[in-house]
Amino acid sequence: MKITSWNVRGLSAPDKKCLVKHFLSIHTLDVLLLQETKLGGDKTRQFINSCSKWDGLFQDAIGIASGLGVVWNQVNVEVLPIASHENWMACEIKGIGTNFHFPIFNVYGPTKTEEKLKVWREIIVPASLVEKDKAIIVGDFNALLDVDEKEGGLRKCSKVMEDLRDFIEYNKLIDIIPKNGKFTWTNRRLNFFKISERLDRFFARDWWLTGDLLLVTCIIPQCGSDHLPISLSIGKETHKKRSYFKFLSMWWCDPGFKEKLKVWWLEGDTFMGTPSFRFVKRLQSLKHKIKAWNKSSFKNIFSEKLRIKEELEALNQKVMLAGMNKEEFLLENNLKEEYNEVLKREEVFWRDKSRELWISEGNRNTKFFHASSKARRIHNKINAIKDENGH
Template sequence: MKILSWNVRGLGAPDKRRMVKHHLSNTSCDIIMLQETKLSCEEGERFVRYCKRWEGRFQMAEGNSGGLGIVWNPDKVLITEVSGNKNWMTCMAHNRDRKYGVRIWNVYGPTGSDEKTKLWGELEDSILKCTDKKFIVGGDFNAILDLTEKRGGSNRISKEMLEFKNFVRRIEATDCIPVEGWFTWTNRRQGFTNIAERLDRFLVGEGWILEGIPTIASTLPISTSDHYPLQMDIGTATQGGGGYFKFQNMWWREKSLKSQLEQWWMECKHIQGTPSFCFVKKLLFVKNKLKIWNRDVFKNIFEEKDKIGKELEKLNLIVMEKGMTSIEFEEEKRLKNSLNEILAREEIYWRDKARELWIREGDKNTKFFHA
C-alpha cells in the first residue's frame, strides 16, 4: 500500500487544480492525504470528480485557511469509518489485494501554541484507541522534533518542540525517516533569509514494526506548493532487494568483518523511536550493508574458485613451456593460498546447507533414519 501526504496550499485556482490533477494522474499511490485544500466539502467532491478515477472525503476549510481531504483509488483500497474535525481526519483503509488494514490519521497542525497543545491531546485520545498499534499518522504537523529539522531562522529549542516530541512518545509511535529528502517546507526566499523545515512526516505505530512489515518514506521533488509531498510505502520490499536472507558462517573467514559490523551498527545512531523499532531498523540497515559487502568484497565463492582455477591452469602452462622463475613461484603460492581459502569457505557453506536441509526436512520416519 502506498500513501501520499501533501499540503497543497489551496485547490481553488484552476492552474493549481490542473497541476495537482496531473501529479495524481501519474502517481502509483493508493491513498492521498491532502492538507490545506481551502475547499468546502462540495468543492472537494467536485475536485475528485475532476480527477476522475479517484474517490474522496473532505473536511471543510474555515474561510481561506485549512481544509483536509482523503482521496483514494477504489480499485486498490476500501476506505471506511471516516471522521474528524478541522485539524485531523481518520479512516480505516483495507488493501484489496493483500487483505490487511491500517488506521490512518491525516493531520493539519495549527500555527498557535495553545491550539497545537489541544490538537496533540485530541489525537492522543483517538490514536490510543487503536489497540493493535497498526496505525499511520501523517500530514503537515506544523511542528519539528529538534533543531536538525530546521535550516535558517531561530535556532533555539522551543516549548513547542518538546511538547511535540512528548506527544510522539506518548502514542508510542516512531518517526519514519525519509530515505530521500529531509526538509519538506521552504519559504522559497533567497540567501540568508531562506528557511527550510521538516514540518511534514509519517508517524508509524509499533504494530507494523513488530510484525516485520517494512515502512519506507521518501520526500518527492514536486514544487507545486511550498510543501513537498511525502510518500510512504507499506509492505514494499526494502532497498537492496527482497527475498530470503541468511547470515553465512563462512563470512567470518574474512577477518575484517567484525570491525565492519561494528562500524555499520554505529552508523545507525540517527534512528529514533521505540527500542524494538530501532533494533529492527538497525538489523535491516546492517542486512543491506552485508548484501553489498558480500557482492563487492567477499564475492561469489564459486565464481572466485573458477577464476583462480583458470589462473592456475594458465600459470602451469607457462611453467611447462618456460620453466619456473621467482615471479611464477610467488604467483603460484598466492593462487594456491587463495584457492585453499576459497575451498575452506565452500566447506563451511555446504556444511550449513546440510544442516539447513536437516532442519527443513527433519526426521520423516523413513527407513534411512532407522538404519
C-alpha cells in the same frame, strides 16, 4: 501499499487541480492525504469526479484556510471515515481482497503556538478505536521535534517541541525518518534569507515494529507548493542473503593487477597487534581495495560489452552513409580490441561461476557457462523434505 501526504497550499485554482491530477497519474499511489486544500462544499466532489478511478473524502475548509482530504485508488483500497475535526480527520484504510487494514489520522497543525497543544490532545489515539495499535498519524504538523530539523533563521528550543515529543511518547509513536532527505518545507528564498524545516512527517504506533512489515518514507521532489510530498511504503521485510567476497579470475586479465595487489598488500601493513590479528586486518584492507578498484577501474563487463557494441553499431551506420576516414578506422580497431578483451573477461567470469573448470579457455562457450551455472543453482535448491517413511 503506498501512502503519500502533501500540503498542497490550496486546491481551488485550475492549474493546482491539474497539477495534483498529474501527480496522481505519474506516481503509483494507493492513498493521497492532502492538507490545506482550501476547498469546501460541492467543489471537493467536483474535483474527485474529475479524477478517474479515484474517490475521496474531504473536511471542508473554514474560510480560506485549512481543509483536509483523503483520495484513494478504488481498485486497490477502500477508505471508511471514523471521525473528523477542523485540524484532523481519521479514516480506516482497507486493502481490497486482503485482511490488511489500519486507522490513519490526517493532520494539519495550526500555525498559532497556543492552538497546537490543543490539537495534539484532540488527536490522541482513542482507546475505543478497535485497531488503535496499528494507527498511523501523518500530515503537516507545523512543528519541529528539535532544532536540527531547521536550517536558517533563528534556531532555538520551544514549548511546541516539548509538547510534540510528549504527544509522541504518550501515544507510543515512532517517527519514521525519510531515507532521502530531511527538510519538507522551504520559504523559497535564497542565501541568508533561506529557511528550511521538517514540518511534514509520518508517525506510526510501535506495533509496526513487532512484525515483518517494513515502513519506508521518502521525500518526493515536486513543484507547486512550498511543501514537498512525503511517501510511505508498507511492505514485507526481506532478509537478503549475505554476499561473500569472491576472488574473480577475470581480474588477472588486467596486466597491471598483479602489481596493484603487491602495493595494496604493503599498504595494509599499518595495524598493531598479534600476527594473526594483523593478517586478518590486511586481508580486510586488501578486499576493500580490490572491490573499489573493480567498481571504478575494471568496470562492469556486461555494461562495457553493451557500450562497445552500441558504439560499433553507431560507427558502422556512419561509415555506411559517408564512408570511412583514417580516424574512424583507428577508432574501429580500438573498439574491436576492447570488445575482444571484454569477451575474454566474460568467458572467464562465467567459467568461475559455473565451476566447469574442465572447459579450456578460448572456446568462448558463454552460453554453456551460463546454462551450467543456472543448472547448478536449480540442482542445489531444496523443494521438499521427505520423512523416514518417504512422505
